[in-house]
Amino acid sequence: MKVVTAMNSYAPRNFATAAKSAPSYLDVAANAHGAEKGHLMRQALDRLGGTRRQVVEVGPGGGAAVAWLAATLADQPADTPRVELTLVEAPGVTSASLVQAMEKFGQVGACRLVTGLATELDAVLPGPVDVISASALLHEVYSYSGGYPGLYSLIRALPAMLTSGGFFAYRDVYAVNASCLHQRVTHSYDIPSWLRFLRLFLPRYLSEGRHPYHRADDQILVRQNSRPITIPELDTSTCALVTAPIGLLRETQRHYLTARDHVWRSGALGFTPILDGQLAADWIDFGAGHKRVHYALTDLDWLPLSQKAMLRSISEPYADHLTVDGDLFDEVTDVVLDAFLNAVERGDRACAEVWSAWMSREGHETYTYFSLDELLTAFTVLSAEAQAETVLMPIQSSDIERRERHHYNRFLSRRLISPLLDAKQLVLFANVPRADTTTLRQALATVRPWCSKPNLARIHTAVCTRG
Secondary structure, rough: OEEHHHHHOOOOOOOHHHOOOOOOHHHHOOOOOOOHHHHHHHHHHHHHHOOOEEEOOOOOOOOHHHHHHHHHHOOOOOOOOOOOEEEEEOOOOOOOOHHHHHHHHOOOOOOEEEEEOHHHHHOOOOOOOOEEEEOOOOEEEHHOOOOOHHHHHHHHHHHHEEEEEEEEEEEEEEEOOOOOOOOOEEEOOHHHHHHHHHHHHHHHHHHOOOOOOOHHHHHOOEOOOOOOOHHHHOOOOOOOEEEEEEHHHHHHHHEEEEEHHHHHOOOOOOOOOOOOOHHHEEEOOOOOOEEEEEEEEEEOOOOOOOHHHHHHHHHHHEEEEEEEEHHHHHHHHHHHHHHHHHHHOOOOHHHHHHHHHHHHHOOOOOOOOOOOOHHHHHHHHHHHHHHHHHHHHOOOHHHHHEEOOHHHHHHHHHHOOOOOOOOOEEEEEEEEOOHHHHHHHHHHHHHHHOOHHHHHHHHHHHHOOOO
């Protein structure tokens, strides 16, 4: 294993380095879905053939994709050229599981770790490479490195970092199926834990987070009992109607899930669900998102005895822990989560520390700044503006995927009247030479089903501007 430090004297704005590299997060909570994270990387390698093997992963985290790629390359013919994998991680972010994954990859290829910022990739990399892969990178750049200007600069720089015909493999949170994230919708909330989360989260996110909801018509309007109120006035015992940009409501929904999982993992509620590994995938019906939850009771006395008794009564022993139907688990733990959030509002020190740890790590981030339509358009138009001899576009229908999170969607559909789909979007962008008109026509046909007519016009103009 080789570790190289690039010349960077600062970290991104408000980047929670300590929280992002905490073993409980990077080695556990964020170290999953290796096959999904590495899928497009491997697909790109297969399409490039056996000689072009220089690969970069930006933000490898706990190394899930590195370990998965190593496993898939283990059965390649002995005479196949070795993959040269470079991992680029932010300064100060370290992971024990990444070290283990790198050692595993070293058995099938070459692997090195360099320290640097995604916005300075051109200074970190010695020259163009064949594949660049990233998971959840763009929302990190948006949230911590200058908002849209920082994001646009990164996209414009990518073509020059890739060889002609190379690939940028990208995976991130699916936004919404809407023409624009600023489209106004009205959602209703009637579950106490959701109402309390809105009251706790939204004011701080809107004032401290980097988000695009600053327009005059992005204002949040809340009504209870047919009366307009402010967010801090929300009554958790009464149904609320919230009118806001659909992207902001999607953002709120996503953050509720990450906050809930963080609180669960902390053990602060008196129990700890197993959210990772084989037992986390004990499905009753995968397609319906219905599964059994495995959990252990903790020694904390915060959970009332009545709640512990209820959990025990609906659960069954399984080895050294307990298991329960996921729907029943959600019903019981929603009540406990509401009590936890209430304790945060009251100033309970232990609960406030758990909440603050989550807020510092993820509470300021904006995930859904691009719908899939906007993502495809941004990459094509911005890469074309870079005045390079290539443009970034997916060229096959299989290059664009949406993978639903069935379990989260089941939970959301049972809690919200208007749930917004939780999923991951995966896109494999090819660095297509402008002179390759055949491939460009194929690429235009590939994005057509996913893009609105105005954005298709923008894409076509950007591709054809230089003939």
